[in-house]
Amino acid sequence: xxxxxxxxxxxxxxxxxxxxxxxxxxxxxxxxxxxxxxxxxxxxxxxxxxxxxxxxxxxxxxxxxxxxxxxxxxxxxxxxxxxxxxxxxxxxxxxxxxxxxxxxxxxxxxxxxxxxxxxxxxxxxxxxxxxxxxxxxxxxxxxxxxxxxxxxxxxxxx
Amino acid sequence: xxxxxxxxxxxxxxxxxxxxxxxxxxxxxxxxxxxxxxxxxxxxxxxxxxxxxxxxxxxxxxxxxxxxxxxxxxxxxxxxxxxxxxxxxxxxxxxxxxxxxxxxxxxxxxxxxxxxxxxxxxxxxxxxxxxxxxxxxxxxxxxxxxxxxxxxxxxxxx
Numbered sequence: 001x002x003x004x005x006x007x008x009x010x011x012x013x014x015x016x017x018x019x020x021x022x023x024x025x026x027x028x029x030x031x032x033x034x035x036x037x038x039x040x041x042x043x044x045x046x047x048x049x050x051x052x053x054x055x056x057x058x059x060x061x062x063x064x065x066x067x068x069x070x071x072x073x074x075x076x077x078x079x080x081x082x083x084x085x086x087x088x089x090x091x092x093x094x095x096x097x098x099x100x101x102x103x104x105x106x107x108x109x110x111x112x113x114x115x116x117x118x119x120x121x122x123x124x125x126x127x128x129x130x131x132x133x134x135x136x137x138x139x140x141x142x143x144x145x146x147x148x149x150x151x152x153x154x155x156x157x158x
Numbered sequence: 159x160x161x162x163x164x165x166x167x168x169x170x171x172x173x174x175x176x177x178x179x180x181x182x183x184x185x186x187x188x189x190x191x192x193x194x195x196x197x198x199x200x201x202x203x204x205x206x207x208x209x210x211x212x213x214x215x216x217x218x219x220x221x222x223x224x225x226x227x228x229x230x231x232x233x234x235x236x237x238x239x240x241x242x243x244x245x246x247x248x249x250x251x252x253x254x255x256x257x258x259x260x261x262x263x264x265x266x267x268x269x270x271x272x273x274x275x276x277x278x279x280x281x282x283x284x285x286x287x288x289x290x291x292x293x294x295x296x297x298x299x300x301x302x303x304x305x306x307x308x309x310x311x312x313x314x315x316x
């Protein structure tokens with residue numbers, strides 16, 4: 001049985017964090033979730049698993065600047081698993097991390113944690129629901145909209 | 159024709175901001191949108207218009223603490239309209255604010271602006287789409303999940 005430790009991410013974790021955002025290394029089940037510095041928590045999941053790898057544009061340098069500057073854009077927790085090999089799914093690492101996110105969020109004075117989940121990821125949705133989350137898209141009709149940089153520049157008149 | 163000025167919110171605007179989050183004053187079309195301190199922008203719309211007034215729990219004191227402390231949870235823009243009377247819908251104030259949000263977000267190094275919209279609010283969705291936004295719930299299947307404080311405390315073992 002592997003042992004798991006959840007800790008705050010450090011600046012030198014950024015190369016690993018970027019790899020985990022992009023791809024799922026063999027035999028490695030990792031969740032990287034941020035307790036947003038805002039009232040709303042932000043979630044980050046594996047782009048490859050989500051079939052959205054092509055959307056990952058961020059660099060290690062940008063991750064360092066965004067997460068470890070004076071007024072960080074995100075906070076990140078990492079799970080260290082010993083031994084770091086074998087298939088790690090089903091050991092409750094995701095549950096441990098999301099519980100820690102709730103703890104950190106409460107400490108920071110947050111009154112909600114929000115997550116974005118893809119509708120085919122039933123496993124994740126079931127986990128969040130089992131822990132007391134509500135599907136706002138289903139319950140209230142919330143939709144998520146995104147402006148990309150090109151549209152932002154157009155709007156700003158750049 | 160009324161004239162509109164978009165400016166950064168100040169701490170003393172908090173009473174007005176709270177009123178605008180809760181209800182839509184007669185003859186007053188106001189949008190209050192935050193450029194999140196995170197990579198992701200956060201949107202705030204009128205709870206009464208959204209039929210969600212009962213969900214507004216925040217106090218003026220909490221707004222002051224969250225928005226004007228050392229590491230703010232949110233940033234806010236307000237539109238000042240002169241004269242502040244008459245029906246102000248259809249004068250493009252929403253468009254002006256969302257364009258300013260894009261400008262501020264670019265200045266802060268954000269690469270995206272995300273918004274949450276209720277699915278029956280076709281007017282807002284049409285506006286965002288006309289400005290280049292993509293409906294991620296429709297295009298990629300993103301759903302929004304929320305943990306409330308009670309579930310967070312349960313998870314954190316409080």
